[in-house]
Amino acid sequence: MFKDIAFGQYYPTSSFVHNLDPRIKLLLTVLFIVTIFFIQTYFSFLVTLVFLIVVILFSRVPVLSVLKSVKGILFLVLFAAIINLFFVSTGEVIYEKVITDWWTFRITWDGVHNSIKLTLRLIFLITGASIISLTTTPMRLTDGIESLLKPLKVIKFPVHDIAIIMSIALRFIPTLLDETHKTINAQKARGAAFDTGGLIKKAKSMLPVLIPLFVSAFRRADELAFAMDARCYNATEKRTKMRKLKLGWRDLIATLFVAGYATFIFVDRYYFLGLDHVLFPGVF
Amino acid sequence: MAVVEVKNLSFTYSKKTPYQTHALTDVSFSIEEGEFFGIVGATGSGKSTLISHLNVLTKIQSGEINVLGLSVKEKKNLKSIRFSVGMVFQYPEYQLFEDTVEKDVAFGPKNMKLDKEEIDRRVKEALNLVGLDYDLYAKRSPFELSGGEKRRVAIAGVIAMEPKILVLDEVAAGLDPEGREDILKLIKKLQKEKCPTVVLISHNMDDIASLADRILVLSKGRVEFLGTPKEVFKNYDRMNELKLGVPLATRIQKKLEEKGMSFSDVCVTADQLAHELKRISAKEAENV
Numbered sequence: 001m002f003k004d005i006a007f008g009q010y011y012p013t014s015s016f017v018h019n020l021d022p023r024i025k026l027l028l029t030v031l032f033i034v035t036i037f038f039i040q041t042y043f044s045f046l047v048t049l050v051f052l053i054v055v056i057l058f059s060r061v062p063v064l065s066v067l068k069s070v071k072g073i074l075f076l077v078l079f080a081a082i083i084n085l086f087f088v089s090t091g092e093v094i095y096e097k098v099i100t101d102w103w104t105f106r107i108t109w110d111g112v113h114n115s116i117k118l119t120l121r122l123i124f125l126i127t128g129a130s131i132i133s134l135t136t137t138p139m140r141l142t143d144g145i146e147s148l149l150k151p152l153k154v155i156k157f158p159v160h161d162i163a164i165i166m167s168i169a170l171r172f173i174p175t176l177l178d179e180t181h182k183t184i185n186a187q188k189a190r191g192a193a194f195d196t197g198g199l200i201k202k203a204k205s206m207l208p209v210l211i212p213l214f215v216s217a218f219r220r221a222d223e224l225a226f227a228m229d230a231r232c233y234n235a236t237e238k239r240t241k242m243r244k245l246k247l248g249w250r251d252l253i254a255t256l257f258v259a260g261y262a263t264f265i266f267v268d269r270y271y272f273l274g275l276d277h278v279l280f281p282g283v284f
Numbered sequence: 285m286a287v288v289e290v291k292n293l294s295f296t297y298s299k300k301t302p303y304q305t306h307a308l309t310d311v312s313f314s315i316e317e318g319e320f321f322g323i324v325g326a327t328g329s330g331k332s333t334l335i336s337h338l339n340v341l342t343k344i345q346s347g348e349i350n351v352l353g354l355s356v357k358e359k360k361n362l363k364s365i366r367f368s369v370g371m372v373f374q375y376p377e378y379q380l381f382e383d384t385v386e387k388d389v390a391f392g393p394k395n396m397k398l399d400k401e402e403i404d405r406r407v408k409e410a411l412n413l414v415g416l417d418y419d420l421y422a423k424r425s426p427f428e429l430s431g432g433e434k435r436r437v438a439i440a441g442v443i444a445m446e447p448k449i450l451v452l453d454e455v456a457a458g459l460d461p462e463g464r465e466d467i468l469k470l471i472k473k474l475q476k477e478k479c480p481t482v483v484l485i486s487h488n489m490d491d492i493a494s495l496a497d498r499i500l501v502l503s504k505g506r507v508e509f510l511g512t513p514k515e516v517f518k519n520y521d522r523m524n525e526l527k528l529g530v531p532l533a534t535r536i537q538k539k540l541e542e543k544g545m546s547f548s549d550v551c552v553t554a555d556q557l558a559h560e561l562k563r564i565s566a567k568e569a570e571n572v
Contacts, residue, residue, distance in 0.1 A: 012303075183378070186373050190395060
C-alpha cells in the first residue's frame with residue numbers, strides 16, 4: 001500500500017507558506033538560491049540562518065523533516081568541504097608538510113574558511129529547496145511551472161503539453177508505486193527472492209515484477225488516453241483552469257520579506273565589506 | 285487443531301507521520317484445520333493488511349501470529365510459512381509474466397527448488413484442477429488468454445505450490461456472473477481435493493454465507509463479529525450499518541417477518557430459506 005511510502009516530500013498541513021502562490025514560491029526560492037551564492041561574511045550566514053528559521057516556523061513543518069533532506073546530501077557536503085580544506089593553498093598557513101617535491105600538503109586559514117562557508121552554503125541551499133517541496137503539492141508546483149513558462153509560448157514552446165505530461169507523470173507515481181508493491185508481494189508469496197544472489201541474478205529476479213508493471217502501465221496509458229478522448233480533450237485550444245492561481249496579500253508579504261533578506265545580503269557584501277569584522281572584532 | 289492463531293494483532297501505517305493510520309487494532313482469532321474461513325469488512329477495514337500478515341508480507345508490529353505452529357516473528361520460519369500459505373491476491377492475473385502458461389505456473393514450485401519431474405507433475409495437476417486442459421494451454425502465452433482464463437492460470441500458479449492454507453482475496457471480483465459462479469465452484473473443489481483450509485475475503489455476503497464455516501467481520505481494524513454465518517447475519521441492523529449488508533435470503537426473511545411471518549431460525553442461504561418456508565407452509569396446511 002502506498003500509504004506506507006510518503007509521496008514526494010510534501011508535509012500536509014495548512015500554514016502561511018503552504019498557502020502561498022506556487023509561482024511566488026518558485027521565484028522566491030530561485031532568488032534565495034542566487035542570494036546564497038553572494039554571501040561572503042559569517043554575519044550574513046547568521047542572518048540567513050535566522051531567515052530560514054523564521055520561514056520554517058511560518059511553514060509549520062517540523063524541523064526534523066527539513067533536516068532529513070539535509071541528511072541526504074551530507075556525504076556530498078563533507079566531500080566538498082574536505083577537498084576545499086586540502087586544496088586551497090592561499091592565505092596564512094596553519095600546517096605544512098612537504099610530501100614530494102611537486103606537492104606540499106598545506107592547510108591554510110583560507111581553506112578552513114572556504115570549507116566552512118561552502119558547507120553552510122550547501123546546507124542552506126538544500127534547506128531552502130526542501131521548504132518549497134515540503135509545503136507545495138506536486139500538482140500545485142506543476143501549475144506554477146506552467147504559469148511561469150507561459151511566455152515561452154511565443155517561441156512555440158508547447159508549455160501546456162509539457163505541463164500535462166508532468167501532471168500525468170506525477171499523478172501516476174503513487175498508482176504505479178502501489179502496483180509495484182502489490183506485484184512484489186504477489187511474487188514474494190510465490191517464493192520469489194529479491195535480495196539474494198549477485199547483480200545479474202538480482203536483476204533477473206526483478207523481471208517478475210517489471211513485466212507485469214509494464215503491462216499495466218501500458219494498459220493504464222491506453223485507458224487514460226481513451227478517457228481523455230471521450231471528454232474531447234484537446235491541448236491546442238484555449239483551456240481554462242480548475243484551480244486558478246491567484247496572488248494575495250500573503251504573496252506580497254512573502255515577497256517583501258525575501259526581497260528584504262536578499263537586499264541585506266547584497267548590501268553586506270558590496271557596501272560594508274566585512275561587517276562581521278565590526279561586529280565580532282578579532283574573531284575572523 | 286488451529287492452523288492459524290492470531291493474538292492481539294495491531295498494525296499502524298506510516299507511524300509518527302501525518303499519514304499515520306491504524307489499520308488493525310487488537311485483532312485475535314484462530315482458524316481450524318479444514319475450515320472455510322470468511323473475512324468481510326468495508327473498504328479500508330484492514331482485511332488486506334490482516335491477510336498479508338499471514339505469510340509475512342507485512343512485518344508484524346505488535347501481537348502474535350502462529351501459522352502451523354510456527355511464529356511469524358522468527359526469520360528462519362519465513363520460507364516455510366510462505367510456502368505453506370498460498371496467497372491469491374485481488375486481480376491475480378496482473379502478476380502473470382512468463383511467456384508461456386506452463387512457465388508461469390512453474391514459477392512458484394521452481395522457487396521451492398523442487399526437481400524437474402515434480403515441477404512438471406504439479407504444473408499439470410494444477411492446470412487440470414483449475415479446469416484448463418494442459419495440452420491446450422501449456423504452451424500459450426498467458427497474455428492472450430481471456431480474463432477468466434488468466435485468473436485460473438494465476439490460481440494454478442499458487443495451487444502448484446501445494447499450500448496447506450489457501451488465502452483468496454476477492455477472487456471473484458470483476459468477473460461476469462458465470463465466471464464468478466465457476467470460480468467459486470473451483471474454490472470449493474480445491475478445498476475438497478487439494479487444500480482443506482481456505483480463507484476467503486469477499487464483499488459478496490451471499491458467497492460468504494454459502495461457503496464459509498465461520499466469518500470474521502472487521503470494522504475499522506477491529507473485530508466486530510466472529511462466528512458462523514447464522515450467528516453473524518442475525519445482527520441484521522449492525523451489518524447494514526457497517527455497509528456490508530446481509531445475504532439476499534436473510535433480507536427476504538426480514539421483509540417477510542415485517543409482513544407478520546415468524547421464522548424459527550435465521551436463514552442465510554436460499555436453501556435454508558426454502559426449507560423454512562416449506563416447513564411453515566406445511567404447518568399452516570396442518571392447521572387449516
